[in-house]
Amino acid sequence: SQTIHQWPATLVQPVGSPLSLECTVEGTSNPNLYWYRQAAGRGLQLLFYSVGIGQISSEVPQNLSASRPQDRQFILSSKKLLLSDSGFYLCAWSVGGVNQPQHFGDGTRLSIL
């Protein structure tokens, strides 16, 4: 069966520090991968998605970047965090097709001080 691992679960970082959140998927090949953020009082917002190794698409301009160095690994990064980067970050995977659900990791709570 497929599983998704996301870490760390919580993170407290100072403004201006770098960020690296990692997500890995097991039990499936060539998944679509997604990074979402939920900021306070808002719905889940898609940040990045990837349909294959090295292929990253961004939905919103921002201070973050994503990379997919391996088929089942998706990394969210920042060189310098801003206060507005605080939020709850979720990684998800799916297989192709309009009738396929997305499967989410447990999330990372990121607080910027």
Added chain:
Amino acid sequence: ILNVEQSPQSLHVQEGDSTNFTCSFPSSNFYALHWYRWETAKSPEALFVMTLNGDEKKKGRISATLNTKEGYSYLYIKGSQPEDSATYLCALLNYGGSQGNLIFGKGTKLSVKP
């Protein structure tokens, strides 16, 4: 910008009550509508993926209907139980293809009192 609206924002019901809530979305260029349940301290869990106008799906005491022409979906819970307490999210697939990019509503937070 596509907007997905959910109402009500929150709902408090007694155990045994049946309840329903709404997801509204733009009806043009519809591909699919997803429903997820997000319990506190857990990850969102897929409930339904609906693609056809008039579709009705059921999972235990939870069911959902879809009207793509008028742009809404209802989620029903029959005989609510405390374990149904969660935030229910709907999400619109904004175009077809392999990516499956979803636009989420803010959710309806359901609290079921024993």
